[in-house]
Amino acid sequence: MKQLNKIETFLFIFGGLMMVAGVGLYVFGVAVKAVSIAFLVGAVLFAVMQIKQTYQGQSTTIKRLKSIMTVADVAFVVAGLLMFENAWHLLYQTVVWRNPDVFDFQAHTNYMDYINNKWVVALIIAAMLEMYSINRISYELKKEESKTEKNIKD
Numbered sequence: 001m002k003q004l005n006k007i008e009t010f011l012f013i014f015g016g017l018m019m020v021a022g023v024g025l026y027v028f029g030v031a032v033k034a035v036s037i038a039f040l041v042g043a044v045l046f047a048v049m050q051i052k053q054t055y056q057g058q059s060t061t062i063k064r065l066k067s068i069m070t071v072a073d074v075a076f077v078v079a080g081l082l083m084f085e086n087a088w089h090l091l092y093q094t095v096v097w098r099n100p101d102v103f104d105f106q107a108h109t110n111y112m113d114y115i116n117n118k119w120v121v122a123l124i125i126a127a128m129l130e131m132y133s134i135n136r137i138s139y140e141l142k143k144e145e146s147k148t149e150k151n152i153k154d
Helices: 006-025 031-050 059-089 090-095 103-113 121-152
Strands: none
Touching: 006 031, 006 059, 006 103, 031 059, 059 090, 059 121
16 A cells, blocks of 8 residues: 555544544534534545555455545545535525525425535545455455565465
């Protein structure tokens, strides 16, 4: 795996910490609008730095796991966008209140069905994919390393 430099490593860790703090503070209702922005920025930082960490080896298993991590990164950013929308209700104002004098009940129902609090689902999916791929990549890299050491000894 290509290692990140010091600045990229800092951004990666800082993005992860912003995501964790963002979720924790959002759940407890502390400065929800500001925290949603912090989570989104953290998710983007985390995703970009993780995508920059490439694999140059030949293992198709690790390449597949890296693509699963990319899907998890996209899900983290989607969770951030949905959290942002849940806090700021920008789509709600444009979709439900298209005509300022008329409340569109069907649009309100659709918004609640498809947008409201769905960031939690995207976050859980991303976290599960991330944990799976990190553990499997670690195992595969150790296996690859031991195979290389065995070939060197022989």
